[in-house]
Amino acid sequence: MKVKVTSIPVQDQEKALQFYTEKLGFVKKVDVPLSEHSRWLTVVSKEDQEGVEILLEPAPNHFEPSKIYQQALFEAGIPYTQFNSDDVQRDYERLIDLGVEFSVKPTAMGTVKIAVFNDTCGNNIQIVEML
Amino acid sequence: MIEESTYYFKQAGKVMNEYYANEGQLNAVIGTRKYIDNHFDKDLKLDLLSDVRFTSKFHLLRLFKKYYGQTPKQYIIGKRIEKAKEFLKKGRTITDTCFEVGFDTPSSFSTLFKCRVGLTPTEFQKRATFTKFDKFSF
Numbered sequence: 578m579k580v581k582v583t584s585i586p587v588q589d590q591e592k593a594l595q596f597y598t599e600k601l602g603f604v605k606k607v608d609v610p611l612s613e614h615s616r617w618l619t620v621v622s623k624e625d626q627e628g629v630e631i632l633l634e635p636a637p638n639h640f641e642p643s644k645i646y647q648q649a650l651f652e653a654g655i656p657y658t659q660f661n662s663d664d665v666q667r668d669y670e671r672l673i674d675l676g677v678e679f680s681v682k683p684t685a686m687g688t689v690k691i692a693v694f695n696d697t698c699g700n701n702i703q704i705v706e707m708l
Numbered sequence: 709m710i711e712e713s714t715y716y717f718k719q720a721g722k723v724m725n726e727y728y729a730n731e732g733q734l735n736a737v738i739g740t741r742k743y744i745d746n747h748f749d750k751d752l753k754l755d756l757l758s759d760v761r762f763t764s765k766f767h768l769l770r771l772f773k774k775y776y777g778q779t780p781k782q783y784i785i786g787k788r789i790e791k792a793k794e795f796l797k798k799g800r801t802i803t804d805t806c807f808e809v810g811f812d813t814p815s816s817f818s819t820l821f822k823c824r825v826g827l828t829p830t831e832f833q834k835r836a837t838f839t840k841f842d843k844f845s846f
Contacts, residue, residue: 579826627835654714686720687728688738688775693716701716708738 582619584632585658586647587698590618593633596697600675601660606630614638637699647699654680656693656703665690665706736763737775744780748787749810754780784810789824792817796833805829 587593597603603620607630610616619630636643650657662668665683669692673679680701681693690706728734740757757780758765772780788809795805806817806829822828827835 652714654716656716680714681717686724687734688741691720707741 580629582630582632583658584634584636585696585698585700586636586643587633587696587700588635588637589698590616590633590635593696593698594618594620597631597633600672600677603631633698651699651701654693654701656701658700659703659705662704662706665692665704668692668704733771734775736768737771740768740772740780741776741783744784744787748784748791749808751810752780752784785820785824789821792821792829793825793832796829797836799833799837802829802833 585593594605597620598605602623604623604626605618606621606626607619608616609618615635618633620633621630622628637647638644669679669683672694678695679692680695681691681703683690683692685708688708690708691703693701693703696702743757744752754765754769758768763771769779772778772783776783778786788811791809792805795808796802800808802818803814806814809817811817811820818828821832825832
């Protein structure tokens, strides 16, 4: 078995696609309509397009427990998903310029530096640089 | 320091204070990792690494594993494989790639690469070239 796809729950797939491509710089990989209101929609890192795909999954709109879980994580400030960065400070500055809101500014924590931002789709996302 | 008041900040702060309190140890392992990153293509031995950090090799091994969750050897292999993928994508030969990332023989490099990546270096390179070509055709 291989790890090929991982999911991020989003409240609005189109808005999520815009955020993940235009702000974060990911690239759309697969886009299949599944019903009137949902798509099998994945994005990948620009520099690793054969790597793991992120499924932007509209679960919070269709499955109440998913919505509650997402809200609880968000309110607790918990980033359920994290992405690796070569330079957290540089990515932080780039994203701030694009209007992205951070709840944790770049902070060294032992062997890593982290920062946490709001993906505007219901999630806290953490970026991590190994020190 | 993380000073905010959400559950996550509190937990992260706790981890930071309890687990990452020893600055000397942190500096030693972070310095070691940076040294590996800058010299991954050399014949890196733990004795050499411990000399660089002025500590015993067994202590350094334990510290590295404690803070990074991998032994230095595992980390070095991961780094070399990652770099080998970059070189192969750029079209370098398998033999060149093998020596440039610090492996001793092409056969041990190929075996290890296949084990970690799931493809031999040749297969990986063919697939990378095909993907690139595929993108140009659109």
